[in-house]
Amino acid sequence: MERVFKNFKKYRYLLFELTKKNIKLKYRRSYLGILWTLLEPILTTIVLSIVFTSLKKKSDSTFPVYILTGRLLYSFFAQSTKQAMKSIRRNSGMIKKVYVPKYIYPISDILSNYIIFIISMLVLFGSMLVFKVNPTKYIFNAFIPLILILILCFGMGLILTTMAVFFRDMEYLWSVVLMMIMYTSAIFYDASIVSKQWIFHFNPIYHIIVNFRNCIYGAPLDMKSLMISIGYSLASLIIGIILFYKKQDKFILNI
Numbered sequence: 001m002e003r004v005f006k007n008f009k010k011y012r013y014l015l016f017e018l019t020k021k022n023i024k025l026k027y028r029r030s031y032l033g034i035l036w037t038l039l040e041p042i043l044t045t046i047v048l049s050i051v052f053t054s055l056k057k058k059s060d061s062t063f064p065v066y067i068l069t070g071r072l073l074y075s076f077f078a079q080s081t082k083q084a085m086k087s088i089r090r091n092s093g094m095i096k097k098v099y100v101p102k103y104i105y106p107i108s109d110i111l112s113n114y115i116i117f118i119i120s121m122l123v124l125f126g127s128m129l130v131f132k133v134n135p136t137k138y139i140f141n142a143f144i145p146l147i148l149i150l151i152l153c154f155g156m157g158l159i160l161t162t163m164a165v166f167f168r169d170m171e172y173l174w175s176v177v178l179m180m181i182m183y184t185s186a187i188f189y190d191a192s193i194v195s196k197q198w199i200f201h202f203n204p205i206y207h208i209i210v211n212f213r214n215c216i217y218g219a220p221l222d223m224k225s226l227m228i229s230i231g232y233s234l235a236s237l238i239i240g241i242i243l244f245y246k247k248q249d250k251f252i253l254n255i
Contacts, residue, residue, distance in 0.1 A: 015104050015111070022083075022112035041072060041123050048188045062131045062217075068124050069216050070187035070209045072117065073149055077156075077205055078178050080113035084157030085164045085174060092255035102248045106157045114150055128216065136218035144221065145212040148233045152204055155236025158244040165247070165254050181205055204232035 048071065049064045060066070084106035088095065091105050128135065164170040184203045191200060191210075200206045207225035214221060 011101055011104055014100060015108055018104065018108035019111045019115070022109060023115060026112070026116070038120060038123050041068060041075070041120050044071060045123075045127070062133050065124070065127050065131050065133050065216065066213065067188050068127055069213045070185060072120055072124060073145075073209050073212060074182055074185055074187055074205055076113055076117040077149060077153055078182070080110045080153045081156050081160055082171075082174065082178075083109040083113065084153070085160035085171060087157075088161050088165050088251055089255050095255065096252065102251060103158065103244060106161045107154065110150070110153050110157050114153075124216070133217065135216075138215050138218050138220060140215075141221055142212060142215035144226070145208045145215070145229070148229050149205075149208050151233040151237050152208070152229075155233065155238070155240040158240030159236065162240075162243050162247050165251050185209055201228065204229055204236075207232070 045064050045068045048067045087105035087109050088102060094100065095102065095105075127133075160170065160174060181203055184199050185206045186194075186200070186209065191197075191206070194200075207222075207229040210225040211221050211229070
C-alpha cells in the first residue's frame with residue numbers, strides 16, 4: 001500500500017495534466033465551450049419538466065429543481081463511468097510505449113467529469129433562487145452524497161475499465177444498464193408512485209439522489225439510504241481496486 005501511495009505521489013502531475021486535457025478536449029470544437037456545462041442541464045431540465053409535470057401528484061412549482069437534483073447526479077455517473085470504461089483502450093498507444101500507472105487513466109476521466117459536474121452546480125443554485133427553494137442548515141450535508149457518488153464512480157470505473165479490456169461488448173451492455181439505472185432513480189417522477197419499492201434498493205444512485213434532494217430541500221439525511229449508498233460505494237471501490245490490480249499486467253496483451 002505504501003508503494004502505491006508513493007507511486008501516486010510521483011505521477012500526480014500527470015494526473016493533473018490528463019484531467020485538464022480531458023476537459024479541454026470535451027469542448028474543443030464547441031463555440032460555447034465550457035458554457036455548455038451550464039446550458040445543457042438547463043435545456044434538458046426544461047424539456048423534462050414540461051413532459052413529466054403530469055406525473056406529479058399535485059402541482060409543484062419547485063419540480064424543475066427536483067428534476068435537476070437527480071439529473072445532475074445521474075449524468076455525472078453515466079458520463080464518468082462510460083469514459084473511464086474506455087480509458088485503457090483509448091490510451092493504448094501511450095501504455096505500450098511509456099510506463100505510467102494504468103489507474104491514472106480512468107481516474108483522470110472521472111475527475112475531469114467531476115469538475116464539470118461541480119461547475120454545473122451553479123445551475124442548481126440558480127434554479128433554487130428562481131423557484132424559491134430556500135437553503136437551510138441541511139444544505140451543508142450535501143458534501144456527503146457528493147463524495148459518495150465520486151467514490152462510487154471510482155469503484156465502478158475501475159471495474160468497468162478492467163472488464164472492457166477483456167470483454168469489448170461491455171460498452172453496449174453498460175449502456176443498457178445505465179438506462180435501467182436512469183428509470184429506477186426517480187429523476188423525473190416521485191418514487192412514491194411506484195408500487196414495487198424494492199426495485200430502488202438495488203440502485204445505489206437512487207439512494208444518493210434521495211439524500212442530495214433532502215439537503216437541497218431542507219430535510220435531514222435519510223439514514224437508511226445513507227447506509228445503503230455507503231455500502232454500495234465502498235464495496236464497488238474495494239472490488240474495483242482488487243480487480244484492477246490483479247488484471248492490470250494482462251492489459252498489454254489485450255489492447
